[in-house]
Amino acid sequence: MLEVKDLQVYYGVIQAIKGISFKVNEGEIIALIGANGAGKTTILHTVTGLISPKQGEIVYDGADLTKIPAHKIVSMGLAHVPEGRRVFSQLSVYENLLMGAFTRNDKGETMDTLQQVFKRFPRLEERRNQMAGTLSGGEQQMLAMGRALMSKPRIILMDEPSMGLSPILVEEVFDIIQSINKSGTTVLLVEQNAKKALSIAHRAYVLETGNIVLEGDAKKLMNDESVKKAYLGE
């Protein structure tokens, strides 16, 4: 459903992504793992159009996303939960969720989606009128995920969803990602927490300074000696 071909991204003269290719099939959870600065976030930003690549194609449903304005991508069924949550702190929880449905024009169905999001994240319903800036880190992460789900995405990109969360919340977030996937949404997950990411992913790609150095079945990668040493701390 999503295929990245020979992607090259530069920040000025520095090449951040050095010609990578990968594929996400419908229904999968794909993990991109790697150290800080490997280029994981850059890849997601390029997919959703916040950064333009120097070269390469990002094919989604037969269309090349690199040629489509960034604000039109979400309505194609591709949602992005950015690193650091990036919720709108001056808007309430409810208003943040509505922002997630900004491109939708089906009011009734949007309200159905809202109920589904509240069912998945009961905390958000409890705090529906609270300003997003006053939520805890975990709640903000839930809100960022709920906001992305409001667009009814077919594929959801998640950037470091476990960052800065307590171990219990990390568990919860990964359970939620799995359940979102089980209800039919494809997931492209970027994580520094390689162990957790590999434990829920179907397949994974290992990034090192802008290159993919390893790829394959997530369970197999978990048992790979070099992955164990470099990313799993074993």
Add this chain to the structure above:
Amino acid sequence: MSFITYLINGISLGSVYSIIALGYTMVYGIAKMLNFAHGDVIMIGGYIIFTIMSTMGLNPILAVVISIILCTLLGITIEGIAYKPLRRAPSLAVLITAIGVSYLLQNIALLIFGAEAKSFTSVIPIKPISLVGGRITISGETLVTIPLCILIMTGLTIFIKKSKTGRGMIAVSEDKDAAILMGINVNKTIAITFAIGSALAAIASALMFSTYTNLSSTSGAMPGIKAFVAAVFGGIGSIPGAMIGGILLGVIEILSRAYISTQLGDAIVFLILIIVLLVKPTGILGKKIQEKV
């Protein structure tokens, strides 16, 4: 003139500053730039109304409506030609461009209308009223300006809070990239903001020149700067702040002209600004940027 009359005149002048300040503060909040050409849009609006009324003899209200439409288009054009290409440029480059646009508009007006100041005819046909046995007089301009200012303020607040476009504006002002991820067209949102700001400038110009009738190519500069001061005074980026800042500024200006010194009126206004900024650098209603953990 009694104190009450001065106060009412101050609120009236302040209301005009508020309407202009809204344009400054909205553009700053959403595009993070100071549009120094904003004051000159007021001047252009004044010339449009003057020209329509003096050469075509149209109804003043119709002239104001045409001025609003043309100023809105002017605002969108300025944004599209001068500022949009600089979206990712350093803020200093944008600031210098804005000053350039300001001089450009002034010189275009000078070229078309000449250096001689024109005398603007009031667009407000309402007669002044006398209260308390003639001790307090309220001009027709004031009678229109203050309620109109309240109406604009209320309408704008509801529009921003309740409409989809308005909420899109809040999202863009807070986090452009996150707004894009929601599917918000940032360029369109910024253009709408300039359109609203310029339409308000046109309304302000009709009100202001009806009271202060001297119209020349630099007539927009001073009220523009004062409205900018009002916006900073109230807390730049804040809509109620622009309102409060504008009205306070108008009242302070009129009262200090009346009771302290006619010549030093403007100086006192700026002195108070400096004091406010020393005590509270974010302005009266300015928000501290929330640090996200």
